[in-house]
Amino acid sequence: MIATVMFYLLGAVALGATGLAIIQRNPVYAVIYLVKSIFALALIFYLLGAPLVAALQVIVYAGAIMVLFLFVIMMLEVTPTNASTRSAPGWVQWAPVLLLALTLVTLTLVLIGLDPVTSEGIPRWHATPRDFGYALFKEYALAVKIISFQLSFAAVGAFHVGMTERRRAQLEDQS
């Protein structure tokens, strides 16, 4: 019972925080709101029986990814004044997108409503760390390896792309 109430509460928080995040002029605020939304989502994950994922959500998303965002924002000194000349989109820009989003939502709702099978509800259940570990390192072992490669590629790529001109020139001088 309390889980249900919590779900709706957390859902509302997630929605509200996300909504606030996307309309912020200053990206820093947006990131902060997003972190709030991520926390709410992490709790929902926990409610839905995924404590490990919930923890990772907090650690990786809020702790790593969002902080990376903050770093970049601060590094680039992106403030509303110099971020762009017309940073906050007005109604004119929002209207078609809102329409689009609404259509999308309506369509999804209709799709959901059409399927009678799903009206059962989510049972109370949680994955044991053992199950989780088994699946991850047995069935999905290959995926984990690929993902690790990918992460290292991404690191190299980010390093390469993010290099400054000066540094690039230096490197070329050396070679």
Place this chain on the structure above:
Amino acid sequence: MIVPLEHLLILATLLFAMGLGCVLVRRNLIMILIGVEIMINAVGLVLIGASAFWQQVDGQIMVLILMAITAAEVAIGLALVVYLHQQKKSIDVGIFDEMRG
């Protein structure tokens, strides 16, 4: 039963729509990336929900993988943002239209 699956799906849809709106409307590259994050989160929510619904861990593993991919994506993406900012001294998407037809 915690909650009907529909409600979860609705929540995810709304989140996804918001992320999408953010991507489409905002002109700030960082905000666009933030929009992408929101959408990925929404997808993650659905995966977790499905995982709970069928009581299988696969969904959760998907989310894990998703997170890793996201991290990679954000790393590359932000690096690109930094690079573009070096080139143009701006991160407004309107400026990056060299591929205009």
Place this chain on the structure above:
Amino acid sequence: MDILLTLILLLPLAGGVINACFGKRLPRPVPVFIACGSVIGSFLAALGSFTLATGDGYRLVLFTWLKSGHFQADVGLLFDPLAAIMTLMVTGVASLIHLYAAGYMEEDTDQVRFFTLLNLFVFAMLTIVLADNLLLLFLGWEGVGFCSYGLIGFWYRKTENADAGRKAFIVTRIGDLFFAVALLWLFALFGTISIEGINAQVAGLDMTTVTLLSLLLLVGACGKSAQLPLMSWLPDAMAGPTPVSALIHAATMVTAGVYLLCRMFPLVSLSPTAMAAIALVGIATALYAATCALAQNEIKRVLAYSTMSQVGYMFLAVGLGSVSAAMFHLITHAFFKALLFMAAGCVINLAGHENDIRRMGGMRQRSPLVFWLFIAGLLCLAGAPLTSGFFSKDLILATAFARGDIFHQGLYALGVMTALLTSFYCFRLAYLVFGGDYRGDELPHEPNGLMVWPLLPLALLGLGAGLLNLPHLFAGGSWLSAWLGREQDVLHLAIATEYLLIGTAVAVFVLGWLLAALRYRQYVQRPASLSGDFLLNGWRADDLFDLLLVRPFKKIGRFCSQGVEIGLIEGVLGGTVRGCNDLGMRLRGLGAGKVSLYLQGLVWGFVVIVGWFLLRALI
């Protein structure tokens, strides 16, 4: 005989074609010989084949011109009494005029073109006369229009001349259109365009159709014969060389309308309304032209208006139902008017190429021979007793009088009135040109022999042609009426009435003479008066036409070319082009590297596809 008949047509054509193709390469007098020779040959051929024309006439089909479906038009000749007498007149007068022209155009550098057109004109005129079907007649009809266009504008370096030619062509063409419609209608009704065929079948038609057809033919005839309301080209046509005026605007082309109505008389005469209309047009033109002639200052324009007036008499005669009176006047008029024009040409030469009668005078001293020739013509025109013009005009007026009812009495009265005016302007011309002393300062330019001696036979013919149809009163046998097979045209009036009519005619002639003598015996320089000006400009008919027809036409033209062509059509095209351009620019804006737009498009596409499947699922 067939060959002779063919030669009538063929000789002038051959002459024209040879001159057109090779005239420039031939030594100088040869083209003139060819031209004159061909027309004289044609005259001789006409004389030789004259006997063929008895009764219903002689038909000769040369070849089929057009044949399609039920429609067939032959190049065929119909040589009946009417055509025969007309052929003789045309070829005869044309021969004399050609000889005269040989003298008149002696010094012109462009002789060949002149004689080519003159020959072709004679050919076209003879085609009108001899055609056995309406389409061939139409060929001649348009042919004379073209030749007169070329001849009026012969001295093309002056734009006014070319303009006059164009005016003549277009105004007569307006009439031609009506003729063309009549032709089409007649074919639709009878399935044939043969003149004999049509005339044989007209009896069965209902009255409205007959009236309409006759009126169409009337308007067609009006165009060629310069009758109201299509008369305004004739005075301007005097811009052409004098032989042209003599040939086209006196003897032949202007009478084509009368001839057409006589040709189609069995049809036309069926409708009393049409007959009355013809008579009214005739008398109105006669009166109108006579008033205009009073005030003209150029010798040839006086004659032009007199021509119009006399042709009006012929129309009146047709309207009265007397073909022989019309033809009689046509023939006598051809003689004396050709004479007058050619003599006028001599006078103009004598006055040193001066057209204006106010700057003439005393011409009698310069050349008595020309004086007497001109006077002979004028007497005929004025209707001096015992001249041909007297008899022919009198026959028309008497016919009108003999009909007895009030309408025809009125026509008679107007006819007499016109005769008075005619006599008056004739003697005005005579006094101004020949009386008194020379008022100009040009040296005379002697006409050569070729220009004078063809006038002699014409003068004799003019004075004596009355014999052709001498009425009973003068112990004549009305030969022309008999030849044309129209005994019904011969009048049988009480002797007293006849004397009364003749007395009136003589009185009118004398009265006109006296009035003219009173006014013009002594030349007085008169200031231009308002009424004189009005008459001089032909009742300002040109201005009226300009206002009613020419300007609206030009306006419509300008509207079409500026408004519709450039404004509307080009506008629509330009608009489409601009629209496409704009659309292109906009579409280009869509692809302007804006990722969010691409994404939005992607999602919309997704939405549409999902929506479509949903719709399919739901329905």
Place this chain on the structure above:
Amino acid sequence: MAIDFPLLSLLLFMPLAGALVCLVLGMGNSTAPRWVALLTAAGVFVVSLLLCLLQTPTAGWLFYEDYRWIEQFGVRYTLGLDGLSSVLILLTAFLQLLAVLVSWRQERAPGVFFALLLVLEMAAIGVLLALDLILFYLFWELMLIPMFFLIGVWGYQRRFQAAVKFFLYTLIGSLCLLLAVISLYLLHGDQTGTYTFALEALKQTELSTTQELIFFFCFMAAFVVKVPLFPFHSWLPDAHAEGPAAGSVDLAGLLLKTGVYGMIRFAFPLFPVAAQKTLPVLAGLALVGLFYAAWVAYQQVDIKRIVAFSSISHMGFVILGLAAWNQTAWEGSLLLMVNHAITTAGLFVVVAMIEQRTGSRSLDQLGGLWKSHPNMSAFFLLFCMASLGLPGLANFAGEILILIGVFTVKPLWAVIAVGGILFSATYTLRLVQGTLWGNNCEPHDKQDLHSREWLVLIPLAVLVVALGCYPQPVLDLLREPLSALLLVGGMP
């Protein structure tokens, strides 16, 4: 008569071969291409004359060739020649011969120029012979390309705009045609199971009235633009005014004819019911165009544009004759078309000569040419008189037959059309007056006609007179084919 030798293919591919030779020899040699072109055109003319002389006035195909071509789509290479096509092919060959002579002194890339002329001739002949709709469409589009380049490369200042306008106009029409051809093909295939583009087979397709109307409009879109009928004419004056002399001759003599040919060979027989229903519309447009073009022509200053508009006016007459739908009117229409081609070609040729000598085409600057160039002026006068419909000259014979045919069906149309004759006189006389009469032009080239020009003008002049006085041979050739085509449509 059965002749195994593929004469029609010979006729069709002779110009193409000539064009290739022209192209090859034209590289670095400026005199060879014109001789090749002249010989080829002369050859085609001789063959087509032969075909005409071999004709007997019968309804069927005198020559017929049918080969497999693209079998999976039922496209065949089918050519057929009857009196109708033979007359028009003879006309095409004759005018093309003159076009080559007219552009004899072509300095700019003569090899390509003459090659294009010959390709154009091939395409026009192909259009007149093809009996398979795809083959027809192929030639129909093929006509566009050489014409586009002839105008766009060898024209005057605004040539490119004119060429593009011409191209777009006709292309849009043609695309409608293609659409209709393919749908008709599919429809016929669905009905009978045999998929074919053969004209005779497609005539049997059962169509509802609405379908017929739609197809008919699509077909007519292509033909009406080509003719051109009144509101679709605006490419023609530009194309004439900006195109070279040979281009104008070909436009007036070849391209315009194919539009009418398409109507009577394809559009009317394929969709008789729709044709009957739309005849009044066609007649109305034709009448409006007849007057409209005459009025606009009167306002023009450029003599080439005057002739172009007179062309539109005359084609209005032709279409009016078609709309009357009877033997006399149709024979008149076809005859007028032939005569108009000859007359207008003559006019364009002389206009080009005038421009060569005076450097101007403006009525304001011309005048008094008779004085300096009497022979040229005489020809011009002759063609002008033929154009205004003087009896005894070419155009009149056609016009009067049309009028008679129309009058028997719809008197009012004919009466209105007669009025058009008057206006044709007004602008033609203005044209004559502004160029020949008067006194205000000093041409820099005093040379009257030289021998090559005589060679071009004399045949035209002879034909103008001959066809005016004795058009019977042409009418005899046209009679049977036309009455057969009329029967297909059924009398209204």
